[in-house]
Amino acid sequence: MKALIVFGALLLSTPLYAAQLVLELGASTRTWQTEELLKHPDAQTVEIAEDVSYKKPMSYRAVPMTSLLTGIQPDDHLQAVALDGFAAEMPAAPLLNKSGARAWLAIEDPAKPWPSLGEGKSSAGPFYLVWTDPQAGRISPEQWPYAVANIKRLSAVAERFPALLPAPNLAKDDPINKGFELFQKNCLACHRLNGAGDAQFGPDLNIPFNPTEYFSGDFLKRYIRAPQGLRHWPQGKMPGFSAAVLPDSDLDLLVGYLKHMAGRKQPLAP
DSSP states (O other): OHHHHHHHHHHHHSOOOOOEEEEEOSSOEEEEEHHHHHTOTTOEEEEESSOTTTSSOEEEEEEEGGGTOTTOOTTOEEEEEETTSOEEEEEHHHHTOSSSSEEEEEEOBTTBOOOOSSTTOOOSOSEEEEEESGGGGTOOGGGOOOSEEEEEEEOOHHHHOGGGOOOTTSOTTOHHHHHHHHHHHHTTTTOOBTTBSSOOSSOOSSSSOOHHHHOOTTHHHHHHHOHHHHSOOTTOOOOOOOTTTSOHHHHHHHHHHHHHHTTSOOOOOO
8 A cells, every 4th residue: 555655646746748749741750749849959938928829928838840840841731630620721831930920839848737728628738839929920810729739741722622612713813712812721720611621620611501691791700800799608719810810801802702602512422
């Protein structure tokens, strides 16, 4: 019995480093443990003035993403998958910045856990992608995935999910195609459309109905700006997109893409 008590005391006094992050960046796969990342030679303390998830200033032990994305090029495409099914589609270029808006992987130290994200919720750990000076790159809230479990290099969204594509006869610089780019950046992490996408978080935005079909007037834009202002419930998780992140002109393009896709519905696979 004495031996069991001593063993239990040792367990309680020793930090647990159970979490792991899997990086699938092409030819190789690398699994990082929490302890390894906290001891990474490039790890440092970063101060986040306006944390997207905690809605207040936060301080983290973090590693610059440039130190982890070995072999990744600016024109590559990455996907960060969270434990809850959130799947952020991210062009690699912003993640490789060494100035301006800069991406960091924040690591939760089990000996110093982060606060809960709300009543009955866990923290943003064990791994959280945060940004310093995000305004310099107009970084979207969807580019701050938390509870990240996996980051992988994939082909572009348009190649993987043709059901998301606007009509092929549109010019490359058509406003609808620009709206499609904004949809990928701001919506695809949580939502599918025509059943296409990897997210398992929010509802499909075209099947059975597109939001442009049931939001009248400017209510869809108001909803995107402040979801809880139109539909308030404790489980609501959709963030609001401020004009600093999604200017009015971009919001018009995004809604234009959704309206266009209402006429391009495709049956879901059985």
